[in-house]
Amino acid sequence: MSTENPKLEERRARVEALLRGIEKERRIGVIGSMNADYTIDVPHLPAPGETVRGGEVRLLPGGKSSNQAACAALLGASVSMFGLVGKDDNGSFLLERLGRAGVDVTGVARAGRPTGTTLIAVDAAGENAIAYAPGANDLLDAAFVRAAEELLDCDVVGLCLETPLNSVRVAAAQCHEAGAQVLLNYSPCSEPPSRDLAQSVDVLLVNEHELAQLTGLPEGGPWAEAQDALLDMGFSEALVTTGPRGSMVLGEDCARRVESFEVRACDTTGCGDAFMGAVLAGLASGYSLREAAELGSCVSAFAALGHGAQASYGTADQVVDALRQGLLG
Numbered sequence: 181m182s183t184e185n186p187k188l189e190e191r192r193a194r195v196e197a198l199l200r201g202i203e204k205e206r207r208i209g210v211i212g213s214m215n216a217d218y219t220i221d222v223p224h225l226p227a228p229g230e231t232v233r234g235g236e237v238r239l240l241p242g243g244k245s246s247n248q249a250a251c252a253a254l255l256g257a258s259v260s261m262f263g264l265v266g267k268d269d270n271g272s273f274l275l276e277r278l279g280r281a282g283v284d285v286t287g288v289a290r291a292g293r294p295t296g297t298t299l300i301a302v303d304a305a306g307e308n309a310i311a312y313a314p315g316a317n318d319l320l321d322a323a324f325v326r327a328a329e330e331l332l333d334c335d336v337v338g339l340c341l342e343t344p345l346n347s348v349r350v351a352a353a354q355c356h357e358a359g360a361q362v363l364l365n366y367s368p369c370s371e372p373p374s375r376d377l378a379q380s381v382d383v384l385l386v387n388e389h390e391l392a393q394l395t396g397l398p399e400g401g402p403w404a405e406a407q408d409a410l411l412d413m414g415f416s417e418a419l420v421t422t423g424p425r426g427s428m429v430l431g432e433d434c435a436r437r438v439e440s441f442e443v444r445a446c447d448t449t450g451c452g453d454a455f456m457g458a459v460l461a462g463l464a465s466g467y468s469l470r471e472a473a474e475l476g477s478c479v480s481a482f483a484a485l486g487h488g489a490q491a492s493y494g495t496a497d498q499v500v501d502a503l504r505q506g507l508l509g
């Protein structure tokens with residue numbers, strides 16, 4: 181679909197070329213969480229003490245790490261997942277869905293604990309509230325990381341904080357030392373990172389709320405201050421997502437905004453993970469951080485069009501079709 185807006189046309193063409201250029205040659209390793217998401221649509225998110233009547237409960241594949249892996253694989257990258265699920269039906273369900281997305285799941289173990297589970301409420305505007313029971317994800321310890329030898333062969337590695345922090349620290353250090361490009365999604369944001377963890381990370385990914393929590397600076401404050409605070413912590417480059425205002429690329433000597441793609445959101449669950457999955461795929465394909473962020477903007481907007489996290493992700497062809505139909509503007 182052509183518009184009267186040549187700048188938007190140009191941008192769509194640029195992102196289409198990025199989607200078409202995703203390569204399989206370099207391997208992405210994602211080590212972290214896998215969850216079964218029990219999701220209910222509600223007219224509004226319940227306030228404390230409130231009960232809200234919703235629609236049917238849906239069981240959907242989720243977990244931040246698993247979502248990131250699925251997104252990158254669907255786009256055409258070559259991805260291996262490392263983590264733990266239970267010996268239960270939800271564990272089998274998650275493995276089957278990841279396999280269907282094209283992720284190599286030989287690095288996923290079955291544990292004697294229930295598969296990680298979330299309860300998610302999604303309101304009429306597509307916003308969500310999530311409660312998380314880690315289950316088997318909590319067994320991802322330093323010993324598991326050290327035993328995951330294939331992780332060391334990966335060129336780009338994705339981490340998040342839904343598994344114990346010490347395992348994230350060990351994985352980041354080990355992979356960074358082996359020469360991989362390490363991306364850390366500091367979510368869910370808990371305690372501040374140690375300096376050694378920050379220094380093992382090549383690119384930090386956070387949203388603006390997490391950035392404020394991490395730096396102690398007010399949300400929406402000057403980017404130069406946030407950038408200095410991250411550099412002081414030991415991080416070198418960061419991508420900060422700012423919802424409908426797009427994202428910021430923060431580096432040692434620059435802070436640049438990447439615009440978002442407007443979309444009529446159905447469900448924003450997992451859009452941040454889609455952004456990270458696309459960035460992983462982009463960096464593995466040799467794109468600059470700015471190009472990877474632009475790809476992330478488009479792919480995360482696509483993810484807001486459908487229900488759930490992984491369930492709403494698309495292949496590169498599907499995202500290109502949505503761009504051409506003007507669904508992402």
Ligand code: RIB
Pocket residue numbers: 215216217241242243244247298310312342449450451452453489
């Ligand atoms: O980021 C979305 C994800 O967060 C969901 O899939 C849920 O499992 C929680 O981990």
